[in-house]
Amino acid sequence: MDSNIAIAPGVQSPISGPESKAMTHFLRSKHDAIMIGVGTATADNPSLNCRLEGVGGYGGEGLEGQPRPIIIDPQGRWDFNWTSKVIVLAKEGRGKGPFIITLQEPPEWKKKPLEAVGGKYIVCMRGWRDQSKPEPNTHLQWMDMFSALREEGIKSIMIEGGGSVINELLNQRNFGSVNSVIVTVAPMWMGKGGVQVCPEARRENAEKVPMARLRDVKWVPLGEDVVLCGRPKLH
Numbered sequence: 001m002d003s004n005i006a007i008a009p010g011v012q013s014p015i016s017g018p019e020s021k022a023m024t025h026f027l028r029s030k031h032d033a034i035m036i037g038v039g040t041a042t043a044d045n046p047s048l049n050c051r052l053e054g055v056g057g058y059g060g061e062g063l064e065g066q067p068r069p070i071i072i073d074p075q076g077r078w079d080f081n082w083t084s085k086v087i088v089l090a091k092e093g094r095g096k097g098p099f100i101i102t103l104q105e106p107p108e109w110k111k112k113p114l115e116a117v118g119g120k121y122i123v124c125m126r127g128w129r130d131q132s133k134p135e136p137n138t139h140l141q142w143m144d145m146f147s148a149l150r151e152e153g154i155k156s157i158m159i160e161g162g163g164s165v166i167n168e169l170l171n172q173r174n175f176g177s178v179n180s181v182i183v184t185v186a187p188m189w190m191g192k193g194g195v196q197v198c199p200e201a202r203r204e205n206a207e208k209v210p211m212a213r214l215r216d217v218k219w220v221p222l223g224e225d226v227v228l229c230g231r232p233k234l235h
C-alpha cells in the first residue's frame with residue numbers, strides 16, 4: 001500500500017497472496033516473455049516460469065504456455081550458474097532458457113550454461129553514450145531492446161520489475177510504449193527504506209504536473225489483495 005515492492009534493496013519480499021499470485025502466473029502464460037532487471041535477478045534468484053497446472057512442464061505439452069525469461073544486464077553482472085533456478089528449470093523442461101540483454105559480447109564460459117538450456121545473450125550494441133560524461137553510459141533504450149526481441153519472435157512482454165525498471169517505464173519518455181499496467185495491492189505497508197515504485201516527477205515550465213493516469217481502469221479483488229488494471233493515458 002506504500003508502493004514498496006521489496007522491504008529493502010536486494011531483498012525478496014513475498015507480498016501477493018495466493019489468488020493474485022495465481023493471476024500473475026496466468027499472465028505469465030499469456031506472454032511470449034517475462035522481463036526483469038539484473039537487480040531482481042540478483043536479489044531473488046527467480047524461477048520466472050509459469051507453474052499453473054496444464055502448461056508445458058506441468059502436465060502440458062513441451063513448453064507450451066511458458067514465457068521466455070529476459071534479464072536486462074547491460075554490464076554482465078548477473079552471476080548465474082548451473083544452480084540458478086531459471087537454469088535448473090530450463091534444464092528440467094519446466095521453463096525456457098533465459099535471454100540476457102547485454103551491451104558487450106560475454107566470455108565463452110558465461111555463454112555455456114545459457115546455451116546448454118536454450119538461452120542466449122542478446123548483445124544490444126546501441127547503448128546510449130553521454131559524451132559529456134567520462135564514464136561509459138550503460139543505459140539501453142527501451143525501443144532498441146523491444147526491437148531486438150521482436151527479431152527473436154517475441155511479440156508480447158510482461159515486465160515484472162524491479163523498482164528501477166518500472167520507474168523508468170513509468171517515465172513520460174517511455175510510458176507511451178506500455179500497453180497496460182497491472183498492479184497487485186496487498187493489505188500491508190513495508191515502511192520507508194524499501195524498493196519503491198515512484199517515477200520521476202514531471203515538470204512543465206518548471207511547474208510540477210501529474211505524470212500520467214490510467215484509463216479503462218478496473219479494480220479486481222482477489223483474495224485479500226486487489227488488482228488494478230488500466231491503460232496508460234499520458235497528460
Ligand SMILES: NC(=O)C1=CN([C@@H]2O[C@H](COP(=O)(O)OP(=O)(O)OC[C@H]3O[C@@H](n4cnc5c(N)ncnc54)[C@H](OP(=O)(O)O)[C@@H]3O)[C@@H](O)[C@H]2O)C=CC1
Nearest residue numbers: 005006010011012037038039040139140161162163164165
Ligand atoms: N514485489 C514485486 O512484484 C517485485 C519486486 N521486485 C524487487 O525489486 C528489487 C530489485 O529492484 P531494483 O534493485 O530496482 O533492480 P531492477 O530489477 O529494476 O534492475 C535494475 C538494473 O537493471 C539494469 N537496467 C534496468 N533498466 C535498464 C536500461 N534501460 N538500460 C540498461 N540497464 C538497465 C541496470 O543494471 P546496471 O546497474 O548493471 O546497469 C539497473 O541497475 C528486488 O528487491 C526485488 O525483490 C522485483 C520485481 C517484482
Ligand SMILES: Nc1nc(O)c(N)c(N[C@@H]2O[C@H](COP(=O)(O)O)[C@@H](O)[C@H]2O)n1
Nearest residue numbers: 013014015016024044046047048049160
Ligand atoms: N506477483 C508478485 N508478488 C510478489 O509478492 C512478488 N514478490 C513478486 N515478485 C516477482 O516474481 C519473481 C519471483 O518469481 P518466481 O516465483 O521465482 O517465479 C520475482 O523475481 C519478482 O519479479 N511478484
